[in-house]
Amino acid sequence: MLKITNLHASIDGKEILKGLNLEVKAGEIHAIMGPNGAGKSTLASVLAGREEYEITEGSVDFDGTDLLEMATEDRAREGLFLAFQYPVEIPGVSNVNFLRTALNEIREYRGESSISAKDFMALVKEKSAIVELDAKLASRSVNEGFSGGEKKRNEIFQMAMLDPKLAILDETDSGLDIDALRIVANGVNTLKSDKNATIVITHYQRLLDYIVPDFVHVLYDGRIVKSGPKELALELEEKGYDWIKAEFAH
Amino acid sequence: MSYTENDLAKDLENSEYKFGFTTDIESDRAPLGLNEDIIRFISAKKEEPEWLLDYRLKCFKIWSEMTEPSWAHISYPKPNFQGISYYAAPKQTKKYESWDDVDPEMKETMAKLGISLEEQQRLTGVAVDFVMDSVSVATSFKAKLQELGIIFCSFSDAVQEHPELVKQYMGSVVPATDNFYAALNSAVFTDGSFCYIPKGVRCPMELSTYFRINEANTGQFERTLVIADEGSYVSYLEGCTAPQRDENQLHAAVVELIALKDAEIKYSTVQNWYPGDKNGLGGIFNFVTKRGICETNAKISWTQVETGSAVTWKYPSCILKGDNSVGEFYSVAVTNNYQQADTGTKMIHLGKNTKSTIISKGISAGKSHNSYRGLVQIHKNAHNARNFSQCDSLLMTDECGAHTFPYIECKNPSAKIEHEATTSKIGEDQIFYCLQRGISEEKAISLIVNGYCKEVLNQLPMEFAVEAQKLLTISLEGSVG
Ligand SMILES: Nc1ncnc2c1ncn2[C@@H]1O[C@H](COP(=O)(O)OP(=O)(O)OP(=O)(O)O)[C@@H](O)[C@H]1O
Numbered sequence: 001m002l003k004i005t006n007l008h009a010s011i012d013g014k015e016i017l018k019g020l021n022l023e024v025k026a027g028e029i030h031a032i033m034g035p036n037g038a039g040k041s042t043l044a045s046v047l048a049g050r051e052e053y054e055i056t057e058g059s060v061d062f063d064g065t066d067l068l069e070m071a072t073e074d075r076a077r078e079g080l081f082l083a084f085q086y087p088v089e090i091p092g093v094s095n096v097n098f099l100r101t102a103l104n105e106i107r108e109y110r111g112e113s114s115i116s117a118k119d120f121m122a123l124v125k126e127k128s129a130i131v132e133l134d135a136k137l138a139s140r141s142v143n144e145g146f147s148g149g150e151k152k153r154n155e156i157f158q159m160a161m162l163d164p165k166l167a168i169l170d171e172t173d174s175g176l177d178i179d180a181l182r183i184v185a186n187g188v189n190t191l192k193s194d195k196n197a198t199i200v201i202t203h204y205q206r207l208l209d210y211i212v213p214d215f216v217h218v219l220y221d222g223r224i225v226k227s228g229p230k231e232l233a234l235e236l237e238e239k240g241y242d243w244i245k246a247e248f249a250h
Numbered sequence: 251m252s253y254t255e256n257d258l259a260k261d262l263e264n265s266e267y268k269f270g271f272t273t274d275i276e277s278d279r280a281p282l283g284l285n286e287d288i289i290r291f292i293s294a295k296k297e298e299p300e301w302l303l304d305y306r307l308k309c310f311k312i313w314s315e316m317t318e319p320s321w322a323h324i325s326y327p328k329p330n331f332q333g334i335s336y337y338a339a340p341k342q343t344k345k346y347e348s349w350d351d352v353d354p355e356m357k358e359t360m361a362k363l364g365i366s367l368e369e370q371q372r373l374t375g376v377a378v379d380f381v382m383d384s385v386s387v388a389t390s391f392k393a394k395l396q397e398l399g400i401i402f403c404s405f406s407d408a409v410q411e412h413p414e415l416v417k418q419y420m421g422s423v424v425p426a427t428d429n430f431y432a433a434l435n436s437a438v439f440t441d442g443s444f445c446y447i448p449k450g451v452r453c454p455m456e457l458s459t460y461f462r463i464n465e466a467n468t469g470q471f472e473r474t475l476v477i478a479d480e481g482s483y484v485s486y487l488e489g490c491t492a493p494q495r496d497e498n499q500l501h502a503a504v505v506e507l508i509a510l511k512d513a514e515i516k517y518s519t520v521q522n523w524y525p526g527d528k529n530g531l532g533g534i535f536n537f538v539t540k541r542g543i544c545e546t547n548a549k550i551s552w553t554q555v556e557t558g559s560a561v562t563w564k565y566p567s568c569i570l571k572g573d574n575s576v577g578e579f580y581s582v583a584v585t586n587n588y589q590q591a592d593t594g595t596k597m598i599h600l601g602k603n604t605k606s607t608i609i610s611k612g613i614s615a616g617k618s619h620n621s622y623r624g625l626v627q628i629h630k631n632a633h634n635a636r637n638f639s640q641c642d643s644l645l646m647t648d649e650c651g652a653h654t655f656p657y658i659e660c661k662n663p664s665a666k667i668e669h670e671a672t673t674s675k676i677g678e679d680q681i682f683y684c685l686q687r688g689i690s691e692e693k694a695i696s697l698i699v700n701g702y703c704k705e706v707l708n709q710l711p712m713e714f715a716v717e718a719q720k721l722l723t724i725s726l727e728g729s730v731g
């Protein structure tokens with residue numbers, strides 16, 4: 001589904017991704033871990049199409065098309081979803097209005113007719129139940145005045161609504177209390193199928209008890225420097241990153 | 251979910267000014283220029299009574315001795331007042347008795363404006379008065395309103411049929427001496443709308459007037475007078491468009507609202523006069539004086555969405571004369587390309603326990619300049635007066651400007667005045683967030699801007715809110731930078 005080859009990206013002249021390789025197949029869950037500032041969010045932004053980044057080398061294939069050639073909104077319409085580490089607030093725009101706009105744009109792109117108000121509301125009801133999102137939050141302005149945890153839960157609600165092929169969750173677990181963590185993880189698991197894939201960026205192995213990854217990768221200094229089964233996460237939790245840093249420092 | 255921005259944006263592929271057509275109707279117009287003879291000509295054309303001609307001549311004298319104001323934060327070539335025709339009427343010998351009598355060309359114009367009367371009559375129950383150039387051409391729903399004693403007609407008809415009301419109230423809120431453009435209007439106004447709601451009557455439908463400037467080299471000087479008698483209520487809508495022309499055209503209207511004891515007037519405007527082209531050529535100069543007076547317990551609420559005109563100079567105001575009276579001002583002003591707007595309000599607190607609210611949302615794009623200018627004045631006897639003002643500015647580019655000039659004059663220590671102001675640039679992060687959800691940039695901007703203006707748009711009646719959202723979207727297309 002996703003094949004990243006030798007990806008180099010920089011911002012304001014500073015290289016952040018330095019030859020990153022990663023392959024994700026349909027039905028898989030990949031966890032990416034790594035120290036602060038390693039480039040995890042940068043990878044997510046580059047894949048999602050944030051324009052500030054300059055791609056200097058490498059390629060990204062997404063289901064047979066060149067992802068890097070696609071406009072940001074078309075990547076989303078093709079089924080790429082990013083749950084933001086820091087979701088933004090859009091005052092005055094209700095969550096439902098926002099999502100209905102998004103959904104209809106995606107449907108239009110796929111040559112489908114827009115969703116009726118009735119079907120849409122039914123969908124909202126069904127999907128908000130998955131993440132146990134308060135109905136009141138669905139009608140409030142996008143993320144405005146939401147608590148940190150509510151924002152994260154809202155990201156997963158949006159993901160459920162848009163039903164992406166590939167979801168990238170950037171530290172969706174941070175700021176969640178234990179119950180919310182279980183609910184969010186449960187949501188992700190419910191939405192999982194053999195047709196979609198998930199990349200989970202996290203600092204805590206605890207999340208991986210709930211969302212069990214097929215692979216764990218360590219991103220350090222702009223590269224994936226180590227990959228392994230889910231046990232790698234435990235090892236990292238125990239030993240920290242120093243041993244990896246020592247191995248790859250230059 | 252009442253309405254959504256995306257529903258609207260569908261048919262809006264064309265970013266050009268879509269009301270830029272002219273209507274081919276033979277017209278009857280005054281020669282260019284302004285002098286006493288022209289005023290006599292206008293007055294004679296309209297078969298006016300002697301007292302009104304005298305009033306006009308008096309106002310003309312006042313105007314002749316005034317100079318154009320220059321304090322606003324706008325710059326523009328001074329209009330040549332002798333290069334304008336002050337009267338242009340669609341040539342039509344007989345008066346319209348029914349909708350069927352209306353000139354088909356005229357109907358087409360209205361259809362293009364999206365306000366086919368038939369449609370409106372059938373679907374929305376909105377009574378419409380349509381003022382093209384200088385003459386009011388059709389007023390629908392008259393009969394239904396008449397049953398309730400509501401008078402809703404053109405200003406000219408009011409002069410003929412209700413001279414006592416016109417005489418009593420015209421110029422009582424905006425005297426000719428008030429300012430240069432008010433004086434000019436008082437001398438040369440040609441038509442406009444008149445509305446009277448009798449005691450205790452709640453007007454069952456929105457009353458609405460559409461103004462359009464059609465002829466070249468004409469100015470539009472309409473007058474609107476709304477009188478809400480004791481305990482009555484009316485919601486009044488005003489819409490404006492003009493064809494695309496390379497020269498500047500002048501629009502100098504006067505609107506007076508009178509809310510007697512316990513009455514309420516809601517006055518909404520969607521102003522979309524031609525703003526000029528991308529390089530700043532052409533467009534309407536919109537110099538308007540709007541003011542209302544509130545007697546005891548009365549309320550006046552102004553809501554405006556200003557997207558048009560090359561230059562706008564406009565301060566809908568409230569004189570809170572009666573105790574416990576309430577004034578509100580909700581405004582969205584959008585400027586793009588080379589447009590300039592200097593707009594805001596004056597809240598004059600005279601009575602006790604008077605309350606005013608000001609919500610102003612400025613949006614500047616392109617190289618435009620957008621100023622909020624507001625005055626809150628608390629007089630000596632206005633015990634416990636309250637004001638809350640919020641002035642927000644949203645910048646779409648690095649080349650545009652937003653300016654805020656709040657003035658506060660307080661002569662009573664018991665007053666409570668709050669003022670909040672913010673300026674923000676439209677967020678790259680917000681746009682990226684929308685794009686990442688599959689929303690196009692144009693729609694993202696429309697969503698964000700409409701969200702930003704929500705408090706104001708919510709004040710508008712439904713059909714108008716929809717139109718206003720469309721206009722916001724059109725006026726800001728391709729404007730982020
Ligand atoms: N505009 C910029 N100019 C220079 N450096 C930048 C810029 N934006 C981000 N960076 C740097 O890029 C590096 C990678 O940041 P990124 O947000 O991808 O890290 P991360 O792995 O997600 O970290 P965290 O675990 O803290 O979320 C950081 O060192 C950051 O300071």
Ligand SMILES: [Mg+2]
Pocket residue numbers: 040041042085170171
């Ligand atoms: Mg990060």
